[in-house]
Amino acid sequence: MxxxxxxxxxxxxxxxxxxxxxxxxxxxxxxxxxxxxxxxxxxxxxxxxxxxxxxxxxxxxxxxxxxxxxxxxxxxxxxxxxxxxxxxxxxxxxxxxxxxxxxxxxxxxxxxxxxxxxxxxxxxxxxxxxxxxxxxxxxxxxxxxxxxxxxxxxxxxxxxxxxxxxxxxxxxxxxxxxxxxxxxxxxxxxxxxxxxxxxxxxxxxDIWGAVLGTSAIVLALVTPTLFVNAGTGSWMPWAGTAATVAAGVGFVLRERTARTPLLDLRLLALPLVSSGLAYKAAAGLAIAGLSYLVTLQLQFAWGWPPAAAAVAMLPQVVVLLASGRFVGPFVQKFGLDRAAFVSSAAVVLGLAVFGLFGRFGYGYILFALVLVAIGMRVVGVVAGTNVLKGLPESRTSMGAALVDTSSELATAIGIAATGTLLAALFTGSIASTDWSASQMGQFETAVTIAGLTLTALAAALVAVGLLRSRDGVREHGNEAVVTTAD
Known part of the structure; x- marks a missing residue:
């Protein structure tokens, strides 16, 4: 025994x-x-x-x-x-x-x-x-x-x-x-x-579910690249979009009817699972969009060399590393549910600050980077914990895979949305070094619209996470976390 x-x-x-x-x-x-x-x-x-x-x-x-x-x-x-x-x-x-x-x-x-x-x-x-x-x-x-x-x-x-x-x-x-x-x-x-x-x-x-699910995710990750490389005037990215939707719909239909589905869609309806995935997706969307937009802002619009742009991003990395010791006490004080919401809201707020004020100086960009870093440090831990906590014992690997997949998909969507808006609103080559006053105005408008669009999408995901987490609290309780000394 x-x-x-x-x-x-x-x-x-x-x-x-x-x-x-x-x-x-x-x-x-x-x-x-x-x-x-x-x-x-x-x-x-x-x-x-x-x-x-x-x-x-x-x-x-x-x-x-x-x-x-x-x-x-x-x-x-x-x-x-x-x-x-x-x-x-x-x-x-x-x-x-x-x-x-x-x-x-x-x-x-x-x-x-x-x-x-x-x-x-x-x-x-x-x-x-x-x-x-x-x-x-x-x-x-x-x-x-x-x-x-x-x-x-x-x-x-x-x-x-x-x-x-x-x-x-x-x-x-x-x-x-x-x-x-x-x-x-x-x-x-x-x-x-x-x-x-x-x-x-x-x-x-479920083999067919695996084929359709993998195809949907791969197409969703490849299609944003097609938009950036081929442009919105080409048939290729739109064909990729149609194929992504078809594979996604096929996957959902298969999982609803399969006797032993690859992913039991009822698991996604569990409050803590859907809440954690929504928070994680919001954070992934925000961090991907912000990193991409800040890089373009610093190097193309302001003419900073790559080394200076890299140094400008360092505060975010420093905050990510230095704030690790505060994650545990923060979660202990507020609980998993509130910690997930507050950290996700900080990420969205940072993206909004950049969208509204980033064009006016690096100080606003620095503030946005720090806000996003603080939020990311917490949400990356508590959102995943909530997902795994809300799943049956036999599905924890699938839960972890869902957390990473939601982040990857949100990242791809963030880059796709940003690249598409820039391509639609900016005329000429964005990589040229002699922008006209008109092009500078187009770029600033495009960055603002892209930043606020991503902010709205991320905020909607945080709202979904908040609503679902309240159901999760009623179902599981938001029990206090007991500290154990090392």
Whole structure:
């Protein structure tokens, strides 16, 4: 007879597991940030086109976002720990394959495989962290520790990559994933017990649902790129939009009628689940739109060099890193429900400040960046915790996948909406260095409209989150979080 291991009573007791799970998030955030700085070098060495370079990063995001729901379902059925360990092995092998890349197409293929590996590992890290502990306080603090590791990767990636390129080939920037994957494998293998078969979901996987769901997500992530590259006058982005809608409708119809659906749509109607997803989507929409618009504002409209623009974005990274210690006390004081609403509202307010006042000086942009960073630091933890808390034990990997998928889709929508509005309202080449007074006015108008449009969309999502969370409070209670010392 087997006995269930006692849940850790402090974070220190679970340090091996947390080290492994933190390494997973470190990989996710470090990977793209460290690679972006090498794109010019990769373009020269592999003779890559602009579109080819775009897909060096895009292939990873599309594979990652498109496969998360499928692997969330697989993990809930075959074991979250097992799927994550397999994904880490694939990640290490794909990173090693970079040594043999000689063409852009080969690198794109490697990046796609790495995206699949990320889809196998990233959602599971949140699910395993949630299930590792027995109370909300430790869960919030554990997810805060894990997300901090990812933010460190995001912060140091560009600087470390730029310094490394001065002395080593660009392939080294991807080979760094190998020791990170090894650390994650060891930590998870040694620190987390195998899934209890009784906690797994035992229904067969809905293959048609997986095909339609993956197609809908991939098309939703690819279509914004078509709008940016081909423009609104081309048939391609509109065909992509139609295909996205068709695949999405087909997925919903399939899941409503399948005996064992990939995603039981009734789960999305659970109050805490729909609330957490709405908050997370609002934050993803805001951060994607703000980052994109601020970059254009600083470099194109104000003529700042890339280095100065990067420095201007640093306050946001500093706030993200420094505010981690306050997440736990904040959640303890206000509870998960209020913390999710307040943090999401701060993100939306920051986006509104930029939309209304960003054109008048960097001080307003700085204030917007700080507001969004403060909100993001909290909502990333509490929204995911609420989703997992509101789901059955056998669906936590799917819940984590839903959280990441909602953020990825919101990011794509934010970029698509912003790019489409700019393309529609700005005449001429936005990359030219000699804007006329008319073009400057068009750009400022476009940025204001885009910022306020995204603000309205994000605010609507926060309103949905608030309404659904009230139902969740009545159903689950907004119980106090008990602090446990490390």
């Amino acid at each position: 087997t006995t269930t291991p006692r849940p850790p009573r402090t974070l220190r007791e679970a340090w091996i597991a947390l080290a492994g799970l933190s390494a997973v998030f470190l990989f996710e955030m470090l990977d793209n940030s460290i690679l972006n700085v090498a794109l010019p070098t990769i373009g020269r060495e592999l003779d890559a086109t602009t579109t080819g370079l775009q897909w060096v990063t895009g292939a990873y995001s599309v594979a990652f976002g498109g496969m998360m729901l499928l692997f969330g379902a697989v993990a809930d059925r075959f074991g979250r720990r097992r799927v994550m360990l397999i994904g880490l092995v694939i990640l290490g092998l794909a990173s090693l394959a970079t040594l043999f890349v000689t063409t852009t197409e080969q690198l794109i293929a490697v990046r796609a495989v790495m995206g699949i590996a990320a889809a196998m590992t990233t959602p599971g890290s949140m699910a395993l962290a949630f299930r590792l502990f027995g109370n909300d306080d430790l869960r919030v603090r554990a997810i805060t520790v894990i997300s901090t590791a990812g933010l460190v990767g995001l912060a140091v990636g560009p600087t470390a990559g730029g310094l490394a390129l001065a002395v080593v080939p660009w392939q080294v920037l991807l080979l760094i994933n190998v020791p990170i994957a090894a650390l994650a494998f060891v930590g998870i293998r040694a620190g987390i017990a195998a899934d209890d078969p009784a906690d797994r979901h035992h229904d067969p996987i």
